[in-house]
Amino acid sequence: MCWADLLVLLPAALYRLAAFPFAALFHHLCASGRLSLTAWYIFLLTGGCLFAGTAMGSYAMLLLISAAGSVLVLLSISAACAHTWVFALQMSWQTLCHRGLSSQELDPQDARPAIALSAIMLLTQKATSLAPDIHEGVVRLQLGQGLLQCALPLCTCVWARALLLRLAYCWHWVLDEALLEVAGFKPEAGQGDLSVHDLWTLETTHRLAVFTRTWNTSTSHWLRRLVFQRCPAQPLLATFAFSAWWHSLRPGQVFGFLCWAVMVEADYRIHPFLSAWATSQGVKLPYRGTTWVFTQLIVAYILVAVETESFSMLYLLWTSCNSILPLSYGFALLLLLLAKKLKQN
Structure with missing residues (x-):
């Protein structure tokens, strides 16, 4: 097996490698104190969306809908209910995406659906890990009303x-x-x-x-x-x-x-x-x-x-x-x- 075979088995690897210089730049700007909090969020949001759009094409909308839904749920409900709602939302959406894409006649050479599903699975993991932290008070996402x-x-x-x-x-x-x-x-x-x-x-x-x-x-x-x-x-x-x-x-x-x-x-x-x-x-x-x-x-x-x-x-x-x-x-x-x-x- 050669290195090129690994890129076939791991279709997102090429995009991750391309993102390394931007990750290093982001780390340098943060360490040097040149990024304000607002600029920090803008950098991450813009870079993440460009990365998603380049790697997944139109399938990136599936990931963005999932991410936006989890954020809205976390910001709108009480900390006590956060885990239940986020878990239900993420797993329901992930299952719907799996079933929906598997029922389509997709091009086997097109890696974008697989990359999108992989990203959604990772997002489910991160979101359902964040929700218990909010519930336990480790992360304080809101004060008073959502x-x-x-x-x-x-x-x-x-x-x-x-x-x-x-x-x-x-x-x-x-x-x-x-x-x-x-x-x-x-x-x-x-x-x-x-x-x-x-x-x-x-x-x-x-x-x-x-x-x-x-x-x-x-x-x-x-x-x-x-x-x-x-x-x-x-x-x-x-x-x-x-x-x-x-x-x-x-x-x-x-x-x-x-x-x-x-x-x-x-x-x-x-x-x-x-x-x-x-x-x-x-x-x-x-x-x-x-x-x-x-x-x-x-x-x-x-x-x-x-x-x-x-x-x-x-x-x-x-x-x-x-x-x-x-x-x-x-x-x-x-x-x-x-x-x-x-x-x-």
């Missing part, structure tokens, strides 16, 4: 404010369309902003792209004809950038509309990936329910951002926990784009 319990009221301030803004917009549309109809200028079929079908779609869709096309239908049609269909490159980004310009380029509008463009692009790529896994009815319902909540929260975040008029208020919104979900969507978009590029190469 992070999610503290963050939930803040997310609900944002959601409630966005609901008021949506009601205000709808009220304006009601007055506009009523005035036009009284004057004899009734909008054409499918061009109005307040049809029953559109309102039902806005409140029930789990796709941000569908919400975006349905929201303010007359303006959506106008932007599609004026910008989207005429732009030779990056039409989605150009459309939202023009919309920010049209809305007067206040700080919140620039940030909000550009964020909206990134979220829609992420929506176009994330959902086909997730829907490929959500094949059974038992998986489809949690998938649609969770993504519906995500869509509503992202819409709320964007609406509040668009209505923000000062840099200081925009900074408070950006640095709040409400930015976690949009950042997660943006990060998932980067991973999927990287996976697509690697696949093409």
Whole structure:
């Protein structure tokens, strides 16, 4: 047996070897005191995600979902229940991944599924080792309420404010369309902003792209004809950038509309990936329910951002926990784009 045979038997070995220089650099920066705590976490998170995306491609999403789920559980429940919930979550997800991947007709030369499963198994080991430490007080992850319990009221301030803004917009549309109809200028079929079908779609869709096309239908049609269909490159980004310009380029509008463009692009790529896994009815319902909540929260975040008029208020919104979900969507978009590029190469 030669060294090359070991790389075949251990497909992740090559990536681990490639990561050694970065690990040495990280150790040097920590030992020299050049990394703040925030930079320490950013270095680990960025490096780990790049490493996962390079080694596993699109299968890295399985690992990221597992990791994010464990973190959310640890931060949201009491220390006494941490071990039970983390164990149940990790083992259930690991078993689901094993069964799901084994039922697929995978390329035997493709090592990415095996690397992903190996990483998930290792994560299960680490997470279920951390949970008893939290339960026994060896590691103190929280004081008093959990992070999610503290963050939930803040997310609900944002959601409630966005609901008021949506009601205000709808009220304006009601007055506009009523005035036009009284004057004899009734909008054409499918061009109005307040049809029953559109309102039902806005409140029930789990796709941000569908919400975006349905929201303010007359303006959506106008932007599609004026910008989207005429732009030779990056039409989605150009459309939202023009919309920010049209809305007067206040700080919140620039940030909000550009964020909206990134979220829609992420929506176009994330959902086909997730829907490929959500094949059974038992998986489809949690998938649609969770993504519906995500869509509503992202819409709320964007609406509040668009209505923000000062840099200081925009900074408070950006640095709040409400930015976690949009950042997660943006990060998932980067991973999927990287996976697509690697696949093409």
